[in-house]
Amino acid sequence: MLAAIFLMSGTVCAGDITGENERNAWKDYFSNFIVNGYIKNESAYRLHSPQQFSKVQNLLQLEVKGEVMDYVDFYVMTWVMYDAAYDIYPDDYPDKVRDEYKSNFTADEAIDQIFREVYFDVLLDSMDIRLGKQQVVWGEAIGLRITDVVNPQDYREFILDDFIDSRIPLWMRKLNYYLNDWTFEGLWIPFFEPNRFALAGSEWEWTFNRFDPSGGMQVIVHDADEPTTVLENGEFGGRAYGLISGWNISTSYLYAWDDSPARHARFDPSTFTLNFDQRYHRMHVVGFTFANAFGRFVPRGEFSYNLGKYFSTADQTDTDALKKKDFLYYMIGTDYSISDFFFNTQFIQKIIMDYEEGIYEDQVQNNLSLWVQGKFINETLKPELLTIYDSNDGSWLIRPKVTYDFTDHVVVTAGIDILEGSPRSFFGQFDTNDRIYVEFKYSF
Numbered sequence: 001m002l003a004a005i006f007l008m009s010g011t012v013c014a015g016d017i018t019g020e021n022e023r024n025a026w027k028d029y030f031s032n033f034i035v036n037g038y039i040k041n042e043s044a045y046r047l048h049s050p051q052q053f054s055k056v057q058n059l060l061q062l063e064v065k066g067e068v069m070d071y072v073d074f075y076v077m078t079w080v081m082y083d084a085a086y087d088i089y090p091d092d093y094p095d096k097v098r099d100e101y102k103s104n105f106t107a108d109e110a111i112d113q114i115f116r117e118v119y120f121d122v123l124l125d126s127m128d129i130r131l132g133k134q135q136v137v138w139g140e141a142i143g144l145r146i147t148d149v150v151n152p153q154d155y156r157e158f159i160l161d162d163f164i165d166s167r168i169p170l171w172m173r174k175l176n177y178y179l180n181d182w183t184f185e186g187l188w189i190p191f192f193e194p195n196r197f198a199l200a201g202s203e204w205e206w207t208f209n210r211f212d213p214s215g216g217m218q219v220i221v222h223d224a225d226e227p228t229t230v231l232e233n234g235e236f237g238g239r240a241y242g243l244i245s246g247w248n249i250s251t252s253y254l255y256a257w258d259d260s261p262a263r264h265a266r267f268d269p270s271t272f273t274l275n276f277d278q279r280y281h282r283m284h285v286v287g288f289t290f291a292n293a294f295g296r297f298v299p300r301g302e303f304s305y306n307l308g309k310y311f312s313t314a315d316q317t318d319t320d321a322l323k324k325k326d327f328l329y330y331m332i333g334t335d336y337s338i339s340d341f342f343f344n345t346q347f348i349q350k351i352i353m354d355y356e357e358g359i360y361e362d363q364v365q366n367n368l369s370l371w372v373q374g375k376f377i378n379e380t381l382k383p384e385l386l387t388i389y390d391s392n393d394g395s396w397l398i399r400p401k402v403t404y405d406f407t408d409h410v411v412v413t414a415g416i417d418i419l420e421g422s423p424r425s426f427f428g429q430f431d432t433n434d435r436i437y438v439e440f441k442y443s444f
Helices: 002-030 095-101 110-114
Strands: 033-046 053-069 072-083 115-123 127-134 156-159 170-179 182-189 218-222 235-244 247-257 262-268 273-279 282-291 297-312 322-338 341-352 364-374 381-390 395-405 410-420 435-443
Touching: 053 435, 072 110, 110 115, 235 282, 262 297, 262 322
Parallel strands: 218 273
Antiparallel strands: 033 053, 033 435, 053 072, 072 115, 115 127, 127 170, 170 182, 182 235, 235 247, 247 282, 262 273, 282 297, 297 322, 322 341, 341 364, 364 381, 381 395, 395 410, 410 435
16 A cells, blocks of 8 residues: 555656646747737827718737747737727728728638738748748838839728838748848749728728719729639749948849739620729839938939839720830939938839820829938937828828827827828829827837
């Protein structure tokens, strides 16, 4: 009996030790992981009729990152979002808009939207490999995207979201190879994801390029069929960036699908119906950027040459109302800092090559932008102004705001978004969407 008790007690003690060792091993393993994130409320109020809240969005972002084994890191970012405006004014929006915008739990592809980024980093001596859902940031421009075209964009709030929030992360493989002062980056994207435009009946539905039928003609816009997931439909590209005589230089190339579908027109005289068949087409995008610092003065530039873009046309001799053209898109800008202020100015131009009359877009399109930021009270108070002016149609966007860091964890921002111009202009289509907003953010 005593022997049995002794054997049993020995077994229990060994089990306790083994269990404690396992618990300590798991504890040591999970100590390599870091969890952080933020809780944010952003509420916006329309300044024109109907004067009401257009946004009461609450967002929880949670990030987990750490080392899963030697030379392999892991990162995951989740979003949990709820916008109370769609419950406060349920009759103001179509059911589809409410379902898609109220919460990412009710949206299409909810799981994909909740798990915003998920990837592994394999870290080698002179090379890194990132596998998973991620963002890739190319370019130098502020406010508009020129070479920063790897990820599609979410336009559900026009272009007012920060790029870090409006880019749609993609499943891809990214490889970086390091050689002296240069980095060579290669991308392969197996799955296609289009731009996400605002739904019909939503606050930021695009209307400036809407086709207006006449004479009782019926117009039907058919949904686009996305490219199938097969090897030959994958997207790929690369970039090389580094230093030459103090200049930060990059060159890039991307062979991808145009993230916005072309509308192929098809008229049916028997029913007096104009059909638009939306199709995605391949494009080549070649890019180049430069920047250098001369004391307080930083000249910078960004160029992209886009081959194979389809432009809508009113040419009646064209069977599908489209013209395939190349276009040049570039930015020349400067940064300048003085005292507590930072200034950025940009001239941005788009030129359609081999232009033909009837194309709805102008052959040459010009935009000017100014961004000013100040930093006061130990850089806790930051007033800011962004203005973008479209000289072709006279429309403009102006965004003054002020941010105050109460603590390292609590930040409050207040601002105004003002859009002006004719109803058929890029910014003027939202002339009545001017809003004032307040944002509360707690980081942990």
